[in-house]
Amino acid sequence: MTNSPTSGLRCLVTGGAGFIGSHLAERLLDEGNEVIVIDNFATGKPNDLAHLADNPKFSIQQADIADHEMIRAAFEGIDHVYHLAAMADIVPSIENPMIYHRANVDGTISVLEAARAAAVKRFIYVASSSCYGIPDVYPTPENTPAHPMYPYALTKYIGEQYALHWHQTYGLPVVSLRFFNIFGPRHRTSGTYGAVFGVFLAQKLAGQPFTVVGDGTQTRDFTFVSDIVDAIVLTAASDIVGEVMNVGSDDTYAINRLTELLGGEVIYIPKRPGEPDCTFADISKIKRLLGWTPQVSLEDGVRIMLDNIDYWREAPVWTPDTIKDATATWFKHLDSEQT
Ligand code: UDP
Numbered sequence: 001m002t003n004s005p006t007s008g009l010r011c012l013v014t015g016g017a018g019f020i021g022s023h024l025a026e027r028l029l030d031e032g033n034e035v036i037v038i039d040n041f042a043t044g045k046p047n048d049l050a051h052l053a054d055n056p057k058f059s060i061q062q063a064d065i066a067d068h069e070m071i072r073a074a075f076e077g078i079d080h081v082y083h084l085a086a087m088a089d090i091v092p093s094i095e096n097p098m099i100y101h102r103a104n105v106d107g108t109i110s111v112l113e114a115a116r117a118a119a120v121k122r123f124i125y126v127a128s129s130s131c132y133g134i135p136d137v138y139p140t141p142e143n144t145p146a147h148p149m150y151p152y153a154l155t156k157y158i159g160e161q162y163a164l165h166w167h168q169t170y171g172l173p174v175v176s177l178r179f180f181n182i183f184g185p186r187h188r189t190s191g192t193y194g195a196v197f198g199v200f201l202a203q204k205l206a207g208q209p210f211t212v213v214g215d216g217t218q219t220r221d222f223t224f225v226s227d228i229v230d231a232i233v234l235t236a237a238s239d240i241v242g243e244v245m246n247v248g249s250d251d252t253y254a255i256n257r258l259t260e261l262l263g264g265e266v267i268y269i270p271k272r273p274g275e276p277d278c279t280f281a282d283i284s285k286i287k288r289l290l291g292w293t294p295q296v297s298l299e300d301g302v303r304i305m306l307d308n309i310d311y312w313r314e315a316p317v318w319t320p321d322t323i324k325d326a327t328a329t330w331f332k333h334l335d336s337e338q339t
Contacts, residue, residue: 006236008032009080011033011079011081012038012075012081013036013038013084014038014085015083016038017037017041019048019182019184020179020182020228021037021082022048024082024232026052033080035057035059037061038071040062041062043088048186065103065107065110066102066107066110072114075114075117075120078115079120080121081124082124083111083163085107086126086155090150090152091192091326093150093151093152100151104155105159105162108159116166120172121173123163123167124177124236125175125177126177127156127157128156128179129248129281130148130149131146131157131178132147132276132279133146133147133153134276139248139282140280140282142245142282149334164176164242167242168242174241175242175243177232177244177245179247179248180223180246180248180280180281181195181222182222182223182225183195183301184224184228185305187225189312189316193322193327196220201312202316205312205313205315210265211269212256212268213255213272214271215268216268218277219253221253221279221280222298223247224295224296224304226296227296228247230292240290245286247283248280248281248282250283250293252279253298258302261299269320269323273334
């Protein structure tokens with residue numbers, strides 16, 4: 001399998017103003033590609049791309065991916081599509097499932113159709129490990145049955161099925177990468193209560209205790225964003241098509257280990273229904289097909305996060321009370337769902 005990085009191509013990144021998308025856009029430009037970002041700035045931040053604005057090979061179109069007429073023209077002459085645009089987070093997906101369907105399912109079909117019309121050479125779909133729900137097998141391989149527990153997980157999974165179907169039916173050169181718990185600089189800070197790193201770093205800056213869910217022994221497959229970007233770029237440079245591959249750290253780490261590395265007081269809050277006690281990717285497939293392995297340990301990654309902690313200065317500081325309010329819908333709808 002050839003693993004040479006992509007270069008000299010026209011690349012389109014949906015969701016390129018988001019956390020992973022902005023890192024990917026940077027890398028693709030560094031490797032000598034032209035990069036066109038489509039983002040509606042619903043959660044992505046124009047500021048995260050400000051440092052690229054002067055690059056003549058970089059452009060942004062503000063548009064909603066589900067608005068097919070708006071985005072279609074941007075795909076003309078594109079070699080590679082990286083489809084990262086999506087609505088994330090659990091609670092708002094339970095409260096507004098139609099918005100999630102529009103962004104993650106209708107939006108994906110719209111992007112697939114635009115990519116098909118442009119006869120692109122590669123289409124990378126960014127999928128979520130949340131499709132596994134609470135799996136029986138750890139580390140979890142790609143052929144584990146899907147069991148999405150909330151609309152976000154369901155819509156990302158349906159989007160993946162559409163992408164694979166566009167490969168099967170139209171020969172679109174699709175690969176789907178299932179990401180686990182990604183962290184790194186520019187990890188989303190504002191908006192709804194979510195991803196643990198942003199929550200803890202803002203709490204650390206404010207001198208507040210870390211709100212540890214349950215007893216903190218639950219573990220997550222924390223993967224550093226530069227490893228994720230390596231996996232995306234290697235996948236695009238390969239000739240693999242029609243496959244789903246997990247991307248993870250090859251390990252799983254307790255939340256208590258994370259708070260120990262971050263350093264600070266801890267306060268415990270109730271465990272949430274539907275949350276797995278462990279996420280842990282089986283990454284033997286991507287290792288075998290691409291020779292990809294993660295390079296950044298949790299310890300090194302946390303050090304980089306702490307060096308960049310000022311980024312979270314404007315982030316909301318969550319407390320046990322505000323978290324209780326923010327997760328009320330979660331408890332209400334998922335409590336009886338335990339399987
Ligand atoms: N978590 C925590 N305190 C928080 C938010 C999250 O202890 O205030 C824990 C949560 O229980 C989970 C892990 O951090 O075990 C990762 O949570 P996140 O929401 O980032 O990802 P997910 O649960 O979707 O894997």
